[in-house]
Amino acid sequence: VWSIGPRAIEVKAKDFGHDLQAMAAAIADDTRLVFIANPNNPTGTFLPAAELEAFLKAVPQHVVVVIDEAYNEYLSADLQYESTDWVRTFPNLIVSRTMSKAYGLAGLRVGFAIGQPGVTDLLNRIRQPFNVNSLAQAAAVAALTDKAFLQKSAEVNAQGYKQLIQAFDELGLTYVPSYGNFVLVKVGDDDGAGARVNLALLKQGIIVRPVGNYGLPQWLRITVGLPEENAAFIAALKTILG
Numbered sequence: 001v002w003s004i005g006p007r008a009i010e011v012k013a014k015d016f017g018h019d020l021q022a023m024a025a026a027i028a029d030d031t032r033l034v035f036i037a038n039p040n041n042p043t044g045t046f047l048p049a050a051e052l053e054a055f056l057k058a059v060p061q062h063v064v065v066v067i068d069e070a071y072n073e074y075l076s077a078d079l080q081y082e083s084t085d086w087v088r089t090f091p092n093l094i095v096s097r098t099m100s101k102a103y104g105l106a107g108l109r110v111g112f113a114i115g116q117p118g119v120t121d122l123l124n125r126i127r128q129p130f131n132v133n134s135l136a137q138a139a140a141v142a143a144l145t146d147k148a149f150l151q152k153s154a155e156v157n158a159q160g161y162k163q164l165i166q167a168f169d170e171l172g173l174t175y176v177p178s179y180g181n182f183v184l185v186k187v188g189d190d191d192g193a194g195a196r197v198n199l200a201l202l203k204q205g206i207i208v209r210p211v212g213n214y215g216l217p218q219w220l221r222i223t224v225g226l227p228e229e230n231a232a233f234i235a236a237l238k239t240i241l242g
């Protein structure tokens with residue numbers, strides 16, 4: 001077995017999101033890559049543009065920064081920022097996007113990254129020879145121009161999110177305000193709560209995401225669905241929590 005022996009540095013979250021100051025401080029001489037998901041999964045938190053830009057300026061140039069923007073398309077216009085412009089300024093930056101979320105193409109397994117030739121050349125060298133198939137590429141290019149679909153996705157998501165948090169408020173459940181297409185909700189005070197409620201939901205035919213592996217055993221991550229799917233989830237949750 002051959003290994004390049006990487007070590008991962010975990011930085012404690014702050015208010016369920018990235019603590020950029022602590023992350024900058026944790027960069028060591030041998031640090032090669034910093035990974036930031038914005039909005040973040042599974043918590044749905046969001047770092048505003050100014051904070052990210054300040055972080056990029058603080059990071060040494062030999063450290064690659066990946067900003068994973070899988071949920072970017074759900075952000076409201078006032079929160080949108082042009083991270084692609086930063087790519088021109090910061091040769092160590094990679095911005096990644098996926099077509100699996102707001103574009104609705106998860107079944108095609110296609111996404112993309114933007115970076116300067118220095119890093120994209122390296123990525124290209126280790127890229128698997130047969131990765132994104134031609135049909136997926138054609139669909140992705142077409143989807144990029146389909147602004148109406150994207151807007152509809154964001155609207156349906158915003159409405160569904162409201163539907164979910166309204167129910168959580170009614171049930172007196174704590175949740176983390178989300179900028180993505182899911183919401184993290186606390187379903188009990190004991191460390192068995194997430195797994196227990198997840199199992200009960202499964203028995204009613206509803207699949208959500210337990211997040212015990214993220215150190216959040218009392219929480220579940222609920223993906224925003226269509227209105228009737230959200231309603232089915234809410235009804236099931238009410239019967240489970242009594």
Ligand SMILES: Cc1ncc(COP(=O)(O)O)c(C=O)c1O
Binds near residue numbers: 037040068070100110
């Ligand atoms: C933060 C984040 N990045 C990237 C992805 C990748 O999505 P996909 O592999 O479907 O492109 C996900 C999917 O859940 C995600 O949550």
